[in-house]
Amino acid sequence: MASKADAASPDELVAEIEETRERLAQTVDTLIDRTNPKNIARRNLESVKSQFVDANGSPRLETIVPVVGGIVGFVGLILVIRKAVG
Known part of the structure; x- marks a missing residue:
């Protein structure tokens, strides 16, 4: 049984190698x-x-x-703790 390489002409092999190389x-x-850090x-x-802006550039309030x-709750908690300790 002949393989594909046996049946191919040299020009066909060169073309196949070029396609593979490309x-x-x-x-x-x-x-x-994909691996470039930038x-x-x-x-x-992006x-x-x-998560915070839709495709039209409008803010997404449901996320913001x-x-x-x-953040406000966390800062408030820190202030309450500082006041209680200090």
Whole structure:
């Protein structure tokens, strides 16, 4: 039984090698882009920003209000503890 390589002409093999080389180069470029620290930081920032701002740029109050409330509550708790201890 003949393999694919046995039946292929030298020109076909060269073309196949070039296609494989191009796919490999694209894969390496994609991996480099994904692992670039600046790109990772940008993606993380966009992810956090999307939690607080919708696609139109309007604030998402359903997310912002609980966070602000939590911060205010935490600061209030710290002030009460400091007053009780001090």
